[in-house]
Amino acid sequence: MPLDADDIARLYGTHARALVAYFARRTFDAQAAAELMAETFASAVADRRRFRGDDAGAWLYGIARHQLLQWYRRAGVERRALARLGLDPPGLTDDEYERIEELSGLAELRGRVADLLGALPDEHQLALRLRVVEERGYDEVAAALGVDEQAARARVSRALRGLAADLEAEAARGR
Incomplete structure (x- = not known):
């Protein structure tokens, strides 16, 4: 209807x-x-x-x-x-x-993302900061990390997947 x-x-x-x-x-x-x-x-x-x-x-x-x-x-x-x-x-x-x-609840969510980001391996944190926060291209991320572009993409992807999985797990627990 x-x-x-x-x-x-x-x-x-x-x-x-x-x-x-x-x-x-x-x-x-x-x-x-x-x-x-x-x-x-x-x-x-x-x-x-x-x-x-x-x-x-x-x-x-x-x-x-x-x-x-x-x-x-x-x-x-x-x-x-x-x-x-x-x-x-x-x-x-x-x-x-x-x-x-x-x-x-954005303030709390920002805090949780910052905490979860801090728990990532250092190379993933740096890759994510360079790519997402500083909005650098993958070629620049790769140069800053001293790796090839494919490895830089992989680090950013792993970091994002890790953050997403952690946030989903927290949401499922009702946090």
């Missing part, structure tokens, strides 16, 4: 905060999280007549996943274009930003 305006309002009341947290944990950007939540509900409103099923929440999170994937694709392009033009997009107020960070 298609959803009506009241159904969408109920979905918003039930899921808006959780969606902001969902996006903030994946983007590490409160502004992007707020925008993605708004885009998710805009898509839900536009497509509400096409909904068929029993679980509107699952349908909404499907839209959210799609919005997130699109954001990942366009975020890099948009950031580079804005930087070239010297423009800053309008931002959240400090209170809004802090509230989103609080809801999503």
